[in-house]
Amino acid sequence: MQTLHVELGDRRYPIFIGSHLNINELLLPYITGHQVMIVTNDTVEKLYANTYQQALQALGKTVKLCVLRDGEKYKNLENLNLIFDALLQAGFNRDCTVLALGGGVIGDMAGFAAASFQRGVNFIQVPTTLLSQVDSSVGGKTGINHPLGKNMIGAFKQPSVVFADMAQLKSLPPRELSAGLAEIIKYALLGDIEFLAWLEMHMDGLIQGDEALLAEAVYRSCAHKARIVANDEKEHGERALLNLGHTFGHAIESYLGYGVWLHGEAIATGMVMAADLSCQMGWISEADLIRTKVIFQRAQLPIACPPIPLEQFLEYMVHDKKVLNGQLRLILMKGVGQAVITKEFNLEAMKQAIVNNQLKE
Ligand SMILES: NC(=O)c1ccc[n+]([C@@H]2O[C@H](COP(=O)([O-])OP(=O)(O)OC[C@H]3O[C@@H](n4cnc5c(N)ncnc54)[C@H](O)[C@@H]3O)[C@@H](O)[C@H]2O)c1
Numbered sequence: 001m002q003t004l005h006v007e008l009g010d011r012r013y014p015i016f017i018g019s020h021l022n023i024n025e026l027l028l029p030y031i032t033g034h035q036v037m038i039v040t041n042d043t044v045e046k047l048y049a050n051t052y053q054q055a056l057q058a059l060g061k062t063v064k065l066c067v068l069r070d071g072e073k074y075k076n077l078e079n080l081n082l083i084f085d086a087l088l089q090a091g092f093n094r095d096c097t098v099l100a101l102g103g104g105v106i107g108d109m110a111g112f113a114a115a116s117f118q119r120g121v122n123f124i125q126v127p128t129t130l131l132s133q134v135d136s137s138v139g140g141k142t143g144i145n146h147p148l149g150k151n152m153i154g155a156f157k158q159p160s161v162v163f164a165d166m167a168q169l170k171s172l173p174p175r176e177l178s179a180g181l182a183e184i185i186k187y188a189l190l191g192d193i194e195f196l197a198w199l200e201m202h203m204d205g206l207i208q209g210d211e212a213l214l215a216e217a218v219y220r221s222c223a224h225k226a227r228i229v230a231n232d233e234k235e236h237g238e239r240a241l242l243n244l245g246h247t248f249g250h251a252i253e254s255y256l257g258y259g260v261w262l263h264g265e266a267i268a269t270g271m272v273m274a275a276d277l278s279c280q281m282g283w284i285s286e287a288d289l290i291r292t293k294v295i296f297q298r299a300q301l302p303i304a305c306p307p308i309p310l311e312q313f314l315e316y317m318v319h320d321k322k323v324l325n326g327q328l329r330l331i332l333m334k335g336v337g338q339a340v341i342t343k344e345f346n347l348e349a350m351k352q353a354i355v356n357n358q359l360k361e
């Protein structure tokens, strides 16, 4: 078991990473009151809810379950309200704990509920997808979608503990595992060339679900995100680097329709486009561009998207929120493992990078 701390002053909190983590020792101390609402979905409930409910009940807690429907399309106000219904029907008070048991959808919704129920109650993250273990459970962004935009309504809410158990990844579909690996590779590409070498060495084991390797990859990824979040919690600067490949990726997601490609798949191709543009600008070598493509391929991620008309692709890109004063800013690489936020790139080269990395019809 490894422990990492997110350094946010008096809101400092630990992330426990390992296999078959001990609920009694590691979770119980962070449950301050007696009431616990486990928020999960109908997929994860069948797999893991019992374990947590029984363990916490045996330790004297009053534990209720709020089971939402599985899917990004339920990450909305209507389903958020079901969490408030459950909390109020159970008669829970300000000393209660909301425990998110699931992937990023559940973490984001439960976190927002915890931020606003009775003006804020204790919140615990038990992320059960690789993506949520390395990304959404760390950093405190929570929220829901609005019909007019993804993640448009939310709050910053830091958990009191994150409990990342690799044993729970056994049941994860392979595509979801790969999607998580996309965000892991992102940390290497944006800031840690030594981690990239480590990933290259261990990719086969990671894809096969080796728990010790996954724990190490989660640890290193969370360490990166935790450091960035501690420096720039509200994304005024450095935190934007975490969006490497995301402006391109969001365009792919939007064009294909949400849910056709997983987010991790879209940003993998998005990062290849960012690397291609960086290569055209002379900031990374041709060899580094190939290296970037190969690591995604080995993680069983797509490195080219279906044909998308350039006009439409660009329109989706400028809809992305990283347009400041009408100028598109992108996260690009000035060397592998060294991402920068910049508007100083050639627009024609950017278009070329998009075209270069689409499947031919
Ligand atoms: N808050 C943040 O900083 C942040 C960062 C990145 C992503 N997100 C959000 O996270 C969401 C995506 O998260 P995700 O990729 O975890 O998706 P998800 O929560 O939809 O989970 C993916 C699928 O895996 C299933 N699942 C979860 N755990 C499982 C397990 N152990 N075994 C088998 N199946 C399991 C889920 O039921 C779901 O069907 C998006 O809504 C995104 O906006 C938030």
Ligand SMILES: [Zn+2]
Residues within 6 Å of the ligand: 135, 183, 246, 263, 267
């Ligand atoms: Zn992402």
